[in-house]
Amino acid sequence: MQNDPDAGGPPFPGETSNGAFQGSAQGSAQGSAGGSITARAMAGLRRGQADYLEGLNPEQRRAVETTEGPVLVLAGAGTGKTRVLTTRIAHLVATGRARPYDILAVTFTNKAAREMKARIGTLIGAEGEGMPWLGTFHAIGTKILRRHAELVGLKSDFTILGTDDQLRLMKQVILDQNVDEKRWPARALSHAIDGWKNRGLLPDQVPAGEAQAFAFGKGGALYTAYQARLATLNAVDFGDLLLLCLRLWRTHADILEGYQRRFRYILVDEYQDTNVAQYLWLRLLAQGHRNVACVGDDDQSIYGWRGAEVDNILRFEHDFPGAAVVRLERNYRSTGHILAAASGLIAKNESRLGKTLRTEDEPGERVTVSGAWDSEEEARQLAGEIETLHTKKHPLSEVAVLVRISAQMREIEDRFVQLGLPYRVIGGPRFYERAEIRDALAYLRITANSADDLAFERIVNTPKRGLGDATLQALHAHARAERVPLLLAARRMVETDELKPKVRSTLRAFVEAVGRWTKAVETMPHTELARTILEESGYTDMWQKDRSADAAGRLENLKEFVRSMEEFPDLAGFLEHVSLVMEATEAEGADKVSLMTLHAAKGLEFDTVFLPGWEDGLFPNQRALDESGRAGLEEERRLAHVGLTRARKRARLSFAVNRRIHGLWSSTIPSRFLDELPPGSVEVIEAPAHFSAGASRFDRNPAPFGSSYGTPGWQRAQANTGGGFGRDRAPGGRSGGPREIEGELVARSSGPASSFADGMRVFHTKFGPGTVAGIDGNKLTVDFDKAGRKMVLDSFVQPG
DNA sequence: TAAGGTAATTTTTTT
DNA sequence: AATTACCTTA
Numbered sequence: 001m002q003n004d005p006d007a008g009g010p011p012f013p014g015e016t017s018n019g020a021f022q023g024s025a026q027g028s029a030q031g032s033a034g035g036s037i038t039a040r041a042m043a044g045l046r047r048g049q050a051d052y053l054e055g056l057n058p059e060q061r062r063a064v065e066t067t068e069g070p071v072l073v074l075a076g077a078g079t080g081k082t083r084v085l086t087t088r089i090a091h092l093v094a095t096g097r098a099r100p101y102d103i104l105a106v107t108f109t110n111k112a113a114r115e116m117k118a119r120i121g122t123l124i125g126a127e128g129e130g131m132p133w134l135g136t137f138h139a140i141g142t143k144i145l146r147r148h149a150e151l152v153g154l155k156s157d158f159t160i161l162g163t164d165d166q167l168r169l170m171k172q173v174i175l176d177q178n179v180d181e182k183r184w185p186a187r188a189l190s191h192a193i194d195g196w197k198n199r200g201l202l203p204d205q206v207p208a209g210e211a212q213a214f215a216f217g218k219g220g221a222l223y224t225a226y227q228a229r230l231a232t233l234n235a236v237d238f239g240d241l242l243l244l245c246l247r248l249w250r251t252h253a254d255i256l257e258g259y260q261r262r263f264r265y266i267l268v269d270e271y272q273d274t275n276v277a278q279y280l281w282l283r284l285l286a287q288g289h290r291n292v293a294c295v296g297d298d299d300q301s302i303y304g305w306r307g308a309e310v311d312n313i314l315r316f317e318h319d320f321p322g323a324a325v326v327r328l329e330r331n332y333r334s335t336g337h338i339l340a341a342a343s344g345l346i347a348k349n350e351s352r353l354g355k356t357l358r359t360e361d362e363p364g365e366r367v368t369v370s371g372a373w374d375s376e377e378e379a380r381q382l383a384g385e386i387e388t389l390h391t392k393k394h395p396l397s398e399v400a401v402l403v404r405i406s407a408q409m410r411e412i413e414d415r416f417v418q419l420g421l422p423y424r425v426i427g428g429p430r431f432y433e434r435a436e437i438r439d440a441l442a443y444l445r446i447t448a449n450s451a452d453d454l455a456f457e458r459i460v461n462t463p464k465r466g467l468g469d470a471t472l473q474a475l476h477a478h479a480r481a482e483r484v485p486l487l488l489a490a491r492r493m494v495e496t497d498e499l500k501p502k503v504r505s506t507l508r509a510f511v512e513a514v515g516r517w518t519k520a521v522e523t524m525p526h527t528e529l530a531r532t533i534l535e536e537s538g539y540t541d542m543w544q545k546d547r548s549a550d551a552a553g554r555l556e557n558l559k560e561f562v563r564s565m566e567e568f569p570d571l572a573g574f575l576e577h578v579s580l581v582m583e584a585t586e587a588e589g590a591d592k593v594s595l596m597t598l599h600a601a602k603g604l605e606f607d608t609v610f611l612p613g614w615e616d617g618l619f620p621n622q623r624a625l626d627e628s629g630r631a632g633l634e635e636e637r638r639l640a641h642v643g644l645t646r647a648r649k650r651a652r653l654s655f656a657v658n659r660r661i662h663g664l665w666s667s668t669i670p671s672r673f674l675d676e677l678p679p680g681s682v683e684v685i686e687a688p689a690h691f692s693a694g695a696s697r698f699d700r701n702p703a704p705f706g707s708s709y710g711t712p713g714w715q716r717a718q719a720n721t722g723g724g725f726g727r728d729r730a731p732g733g734r735s736g737g738p739r740e741i742e743g744e745l746v747a748r749s750s751g752p753a754s755s756f757a758d759g760m761r762v763f764h765t766k767f768g769p770g771t772v773a774g775i776d777g778n779k780l781t782v783d784f785d786k787a788g789r790k791m792v793l794d795s796f797v798q799p800g
Numbered sequence: 801t802a803a804g805g806t807a808a809t810t811t812t813t814t815t
Numbered sequence: 816a817a818t819t820a821c822c823t824t825a
Contacts, residue, residue, distance in 0.1 A: 622810060
C-alpha cells in the first residue's frame with residue numbers, strides 16, 4: 001500500500017485517466033465562435049481548472065479548492081453537499097495532491113459510502129479499490145483494528161456483535177455479578193455502556209459517580225466484566241470499533257503516527273452527527289497533516305438522542321484554529337415558499353451557526369396546512385390527495401409521507417391498502433435484524449466458528465428440540481468451569497451421564513450435525529452449505545409448519561438470504577460483510593409512495609412531501625421535551641426543518657384534533673411549529689369536498705382556522721381545542737351531534753378551564769367510577785374505585 | 801419443557 | 816391497540 005507502482009504520475013489534470021482536459025477542450029470547440037480554444041484551455045489549465053469544477057457556484061468552488069488546512073463546510077439542505085465532497089476528492093486526485101489511498105473519507109451509513117464511491121467512480125474513473133479508505137466510521141475502524149488486533153487483546157478474526165447479541169451477553173454478565181435484573185434490565189445497562197463508549201470512555205475512564213449510579217454502584221464493574229466477556233469471546237460491539245482504535249492509538253504512538261502520515265487528506269460527511277468518540281478518533285488522525293474537511297449542517301442535527309454532539313460542529317473553529325469556514329446557502333432543490341417556510345422555522349432556534357438558504361427558483365406553491373377531525377380522517381385526506389396527484393400523472397415515486405413516529409404509519413398504511421395505493425415503507429426493522437435471518441446467521445456462525453457461544457445459545461433450541469433452560473444451565477456450568485466454548489462443553493457432556501438419556505441423544509445429534517457442517521465448509525460451496533444447514537437443522541421445516549401469517553414471508557426472506565450469499569467468495573467473507581452492513585438491498589424503481597419517519601428521510605428528496613401529525617405532544621414530541629427541554633425542542637424543530645426541506649415542489653402539513661395515543665383517544669392541539677411558519681409562505685386549506693359526511697367540523701363551519709390563520713382567532717382556537725373539542729367525543733360515539741364550534745369556543749375561552757372539581761365523583765368509560773383528586777389543565781388525576789389512581793384526560797370523564 | 805395467559809410498556813436509529 | 820416480556824400451569 002505504501003509503495004504503489006502506479007503512484008508516480010504527474011499532477012497534471014490533462015493527463016488523468018478520465019480525460020478531463022480533453023473533454024473540456026472538445027466541449028469548448030462546440031460552443032465557441034472564436035479561435036481561442038487553445039488559449040482558453042491553457043488558461044484553464046494554468047488555473048488548475050478542469051471540467052469537474054464547472055457548474056460549481058463560488059462557495060462550492062471554495063469548499064473544493066481550499067485543500068490545505070482545516071475546513072468546515074456548512075452545507076444547508078439541498079446545497080450540493082455530496083457534490084462538494086466528491087468533487088473535492090476528485091480535485092485532490094486530479095491535481096496530484098493526493099492519491100486515492102492517501103485520502104480518508106468517512107460517512108455514517110453504508111448507503112452514503114456507497115453513493116459516494118459511485119459518484120467518485122464517475123468523476124475520476126477509479127472504482128472500488130481506488131478508495132480503500134472511504135467508508136463508515138465503523139468499517140474503517142474495523143479495518144484498522146484487524147491489522148493490530150493483538151495489541152488490543154483480540155485475534156484478527158474477531159466477530160462483531162449485533163445489538164441482540166450484545167443484550168444476550170449483558171444478561172449473562174448481570175447474572176454473573178449478582179445484580180437483580182428486574183431492577184436493572186440488560187437493556188438499560190447496555191444502553192449506559194453504549195453511552196460511555198460513544199463518549200470515548202474505557203471502563204476505567206468512566207467518572208466514578210456516574211459508574212456508581214448504575215446497578216447499585218456496580219455500573220463500573222459491569223462494564224469491566226462485559227468487556228472481559230467480549231475479550232474471551234474474541235468479539236467486539238459496535239462501540240468498540242472506535243473505542244479500541246482510540247486505545248490502540250493512545251498506547252502505541254508509532255501506530256498512530258503511521259496513520260497520521262498516511263491520511264494526507266481527511267473528509268467527513270454529516271459532521272453534525274459525530275459523537276464524542278468519533279470526534280476524538282478524527283482529531284487524533286487529523287493531528288498529522290491537519291488537512292481535515294468536515295461537511296455538515298447544524299440545522300440537520302437530529303441524532304442528539306443517540307450521542308451526536310452538535311457541539312462538535314459548533315466549536316470546530318475553536319478546535320481547529322485557523323479553520324476556513326465555507327457556507328453553502330444556495331439551495332438547488334426547493335421552490336421559494338418551501339424554503340422560506342423551512343428557513344423561517346429554523347430561525348427560531350438559538351443554538352445554531354446561522355445560515356440563510358436562498359434559491360433562484362420560482363416561489364412555487366405555498367406550503368399548505370390542513371386540519372382533520374382525527375388521525376383516520378387525516379390519513380383519508382392525505383391518501384385522497386395522493387390519488388388526485390396520481391391521476392394527474394404525478395409519479396408516486398416522487399411522493400413521500402414523513403411521520404414523526406412509526407406508530408403513525410399504521411393508519412396511513414391501512415388507508416393505502418384500502419385504496420390499493422402502492423407504497424413502500426422505508427426503514428423499519430432491517431433485513432438482517434429479523435429473527436429468521438439472525439437465526440440463519442447464527443447457524444452459519446457456529447459452523448464457521450465453534451467458539452461462538454452466542455450463536456450456539458441462539459439456535460441450540462431453535463427449532464424446539466427439547467434442549468431448554470435446564471440443559472443450557474448445565475452446559476454453562478461445565479463451559480465456565482473448564483473455560484471452553486459451549487459447543488465443546490456440549491460435545492463432552494454427551495459422553496457422560498450428566499444429562500437425561502433423551503436430552504443426551506438430542507444434544508449429541510445436534511453437536512454431530514454442527515461438526516458435519518464445519519467439515520463441509522472446506523468442500524461444499526457456501527450457498528449450498530447454507531441450504532443444507534437450514535434443511536438438516538429443521539429450521540426451514542419449522543417455518544413451513546408454522547401457520548402464522550408471516551411464516552411465508554420469513555421463508556421468502558431465508559431464500560433471499562441464501563441468494564445474497566452468492567455475491568461473496570466464501571462463508572468467512574460473507575459473515576464479515578454482514579456484521580457491518582446490516583441492510584437489505586431493496587428493489588428500486590417501482591412507482592410507489594414512500595412512507596417513512598422523518599429521521600429516515602434525511603438525505604432524500606421528493607417532489608411532493610406530506611407531513612402529517614403536526615400536533616403538540618406528537619411533534620414536537622412530548623418525550624423529547626421532557627427529557628431534553630429546550631435542546632429537545634430545538635432538535636424537534638430541526639427535524640421539522642429536515643422534513644420541509646425534503647420537498648422540491650410541494651409540502652403539505654396537517655394535524656388532527658383527535659388522535660389515538662396508546663389506544664386511547666386524546667384531543668390534541670396543533671403544533672406550535674405551525675405558528676412559527678412565515679404566514680406569507682403558508683396556505684391554510686379548508687375541508688375538501690370529499691370529506692366523509694359529518695366527520696369534520698370544517699364541513700359545516702368553514703372558518704375556525706380558515707383565513708384567520710395566525711390571527712387571534714387561530715390562537716384562541718389553539719388554546720381551546722385541547723379542552724373543548726374532545727369533551728364532545730366520548731369514545732364510542734359522537735354524542736349530541738355536531739356542534740356550533742365557533743360559539744362553543746368563545747364560550748369556553750371565557751369560562752372556567754375545567755368543569756371538574758376536586759372530590760367530584762366521575763365516571764370513566766374504561767376505568768369506571770372514581771373520585772377526582774387533582775386537576776391540571778385538561779388532565780385529571782382520579783382515584784378510581786377499581787383501577788386505582790390514574791392520570792386521565794377530562795374528555796373521557798363524565799361527571800357521575 | 802412449552803404453551804397460554806397476564807401484566808407492563810410504548811420516539812426517533814446506525815453501525 | 817398492540818406488542819412483548821414474564822409467569823403460571825399442564
